[in-house]
Structure formats: C-alpha cells, structure tokens
Amino acid sequence: MYLLALESTANLAGVALVHSGKLMGAVQIAHGQNLSGNLLHATEWLLNRHGLSREAIRAVAVDVGPGAFTGLKIGVMIAKTLAHALNLDLVGVSAFEACACVMPEGTPTLVALPARRDALYVQWLLPKPIPEPLSQPAMVLQHALSAWLEQTTPAREGCQAIGSPRARGWLEPLMPALRWRMIEAPPPEGVAQVGWVRWQAGERTSPFQMVPFYLQPPSITPPGTRARTP
C-alpha cells in the first residue's frame, strides 16, 4: 500500500513515498525549467531506490495549492493523469496543510507562502494529522498584513509560523513573538502525511473533477489594450 506524494507549487519539485503510514523517503530538486520531467525523474528515482515498480503505487496525493500557477497546473496534471492511467486513488492536499502538518502539534501555526511580488498566501491552522483551519485561506497584500493579523491571530503569545524568507521578513516586524521555521517550498512529506490520513479515511477526488486551488483569478489584459501607468 504505497502512496506517492507530489509537490510543485514553488521552485522545488518534491516527491515523497509513504508505506502503511510510514514515510519511506522524500526528495526535493531545483527544477529550473523542466518541472514535469523532474517530478517524474524524482518519482522514478524514489521507486528504484526502494526496488518498487510503478504498479506498487495505489494512491497519489498532490499539493493543489495555492502557489505558483504553472507549477500548480503541472503537479495537478501529473497527479490526475497518473491516477487516470493507473487507476489510483487521488487525494488533494492544500499547500497550507502540507506546511502545518510538519510543525509541532497543538500550537497555532501561521503558514505564509509567497504569492505575487506584493502579496502572501496566508492561513492559520492547528497542526494535527489533518491540520485544522483556524482562519480562512487568503491572499493578502503586504500593506494589509497588519490588519489581517489583527483579525485572525488566535493568540498573542505561543504561536509558531512556517513559510518563506520573504514572508518572515514582512511578518516578523508585525508579530515578533512568532517562532519561525523557514522553508523554500511546502515539504513533500507534509503532502504525503496529510494525503495518507485522508486516503485512509476514505477521501478521494476523481481525476475528472480535481482542480487546482488558485486562490486568485487570472489577471486579464484584454487584447489591444495596454495597462496604462500614470
């Protein structure tokens, strides 16, 4: 009973493998241009290292976002197609859940990931096998972070945070008491662990239904018009 986890919402391609609830291995590689190829290379490497064939995989979990639009699409597309072609169970995990689940349990946790140049994806969660949301997921502009924290912070003291260096740089002055864990990308082992628990609980998504969790509409510049700046 192996579950394969895929993570590609930031600038690292991550793959992890779980067997009977136990993490067998996880790899992260800087993907440069070729994200889809590197996800498959990493999967192949991980399977080979454990002497497994692709038929050993029974389920695939994927980080459905939010995150980099292109990475998100590629990761979800690969997960859906593997599920479709190999008749695997498919489970979606949010980037927030994947991050929160690797933090110490029982402490309110702020997950803060890079969005656009001027914004972060943020959510408060309580780390558990399936992290419990303490606020709505949101994309918040840098200048609005202070107000967002005001409204959502579950406790002034004793909270922790996990996120990117830029997120820490923006949030630490606003909330100095947070204990930080820095990451470059959501951990694939987090996707694997939440995915495993969901899968064991009988949760499934059809490869014909799964869509990435973009949290942002596409920005649209109608053809023939140019965005004007004063």
Place this chain on the structure above:
Amino acid sequence: MDWVLGIETSCDETSAAVLQGRYVRSSVVASQADLHARWGGVVPEAAARQHVERMNPVLQQALDEAGIPLARIEGIAVTNRPGLVGALVVGLACAKALAFALNIPFVGVHHLEGHLYSAFLTEPERPIPFPHLAMIVSGGHTELVKVHGHGDYQLLGHTLDDAAGEAFDKVARLLELGYPGGPAIDRWAKRGDPNAFRFPRAWLEGTHHFSFSGLKTAVLRTVEALPKPLSEQTLADLCASFQQAVVEVLVRKAVRAAQAEGVSVLTVVGGVAANSALQTQIREACHEAGIEVLIPPPRYCTDNAAMIALAGWFRLKRGERDDYDLDACASAPLA
C-alpha cells in the same frame, strides 16, 4: 506501432485523438472560444486553467469514441512547440505522465508539422506525395513550406508582420464582429461586394513572403473616414473587400511558389484554410495551373490532436523517442 494517442493544448483548444496507423479513430476538441470571446481574444492564463480541467475528460472521450482502453495505446504524440507556454506545459505534463504510467514512448511534435499532416488525415490509403508545397494560414502563422519528405521541411516564405488569421481577427475587432474573427468576416463577406473598397495588396515581388499589417491599417483608415454607424451593407462590403485583398495575395503567391518549385501538389492548412472565398479561389487557380490542391475539412483546419498524432506516428515509426527532459517552447522554427 499501431495505436497512437495525440495531445494538443498549444492555444485555446484542448484536444485528444486516437489513431490506428494513419486511420483517425477519434478526434475530440474542446474549444474555449466561448470563454475567450468575452475578452475579445485568448487570455493565456485562463486558457491554461481550462486545459487542466478538461484534459482528462477529453482524453477519456477520445478513448471511448475509439473504443479502446488506455492500455492499448502504444505511443504518444504531443505538441510541445510553439504556442502559449502555460498551455503547452499542461498537455506535455499529461503526455509524460501517460508515458511513465503506461511505460510507452512519446514524441514532441512541432505544432506546424501537425498542420502539414492535417491535409492527409482523410485519405489514409494514399501515400503522402513528396515533394509538395504547403501553405499554412492561421491566427499565428502564414508560411509557405516545401515538404521534401517526412521531417524534411524548407521554409520558402513567411509573414513579415501579421499572420493572415491575425489580420482577420483584428479587422473583426475593429468592426465589432466578435471573436474569432475569421468565420464572422467570412459570413458578412458573402453579402458584400469585394470591389466596393480598394484595399492594398502587398506583393513583395521576388520573395515568397507576406505582409498584412498595411492592409489592416488601410481598413482602419477607411472605417475612420466613413459616417457612423456603418450600414449593414457597408459592413458587408468592408468585409468582402478586406477578405478579397487577403485571399488574392494568398492564392497568387501560393500558386507562383508551387510553379517556381515545380511541385504538382499544394496543401492549404490552418484555420484560415476554412475560409470559403480562399477555398473557391485557390481551387480555381490551381485547376488552371494544373496543380492538385488538398484542403482538410474544417474540423482539421483548426487546431486538433489528430494531426499531431499523425505527425507523431510517422516519427515514432521511424524510431524517434523523447525523454522526460523535453520542454515546451513558446517559439521554435519549423525548419
């Protein structure tokens, strides 16, 4: 190599097709034209998101219509260049994951190579005639290509500015006829006089190149000088006169190139090849010149995965393979 799956997501059509050798067993195209019409053109990020949603259902429909399970597929052909990168990577990720899951080979296909083969989808028994001349006319391309053999292409001419289909889209937008512009102009032109307005033709003598931006500007200037609102007859006359200017250039330059290269078969492919005036006039001109002309039916003029599968089938049959490192490219020359 018998059963090949084709995947095409280079712009705003999500498409999958199943071929058995050269025979098309299914060809499914989910067009996003309605979605993009509200913006007056293709929005790349919206197109890419649609591909992610539709790819697996379209793939399954193609298999169902062909009446075979996925496990029977022996090879995959996927468009990996040129096009909208965000859109291409979706089809490419799907193709690579299928190749991984089924442990079968895949090849990346140049989108224009697919169009070159689109003229031969409906006659699978007929050997592909070499050399022949292909005129690719679409929203992104206007090219004359001499096809010497499989994978052996010589670019004779191309547009120096706008593609023919792009000119159709821009004039349609100017006249507020909606998106996509080609079919709209074709319909209006049927009720208009092609000689009502005298628009310029860029012949670029001594070359096989094209230019349509001057024509587009001439239409703009003419419209600016006309009293508003334009009457329906004026609109029809503008469409007919503009269309005639494009068609005349395309027809004459294609026939001249075929004669200069001494080829007896001309294919006209791409979305603009579905234009009724172009079809009528190029058939007439080729008949007079003793050139055989092949134009795919409209479903194979516009983007589709069947043409990608056919181009890929020939490559796979020659033993060509790509690996997981194959990347998507926004622009890439055919030859």
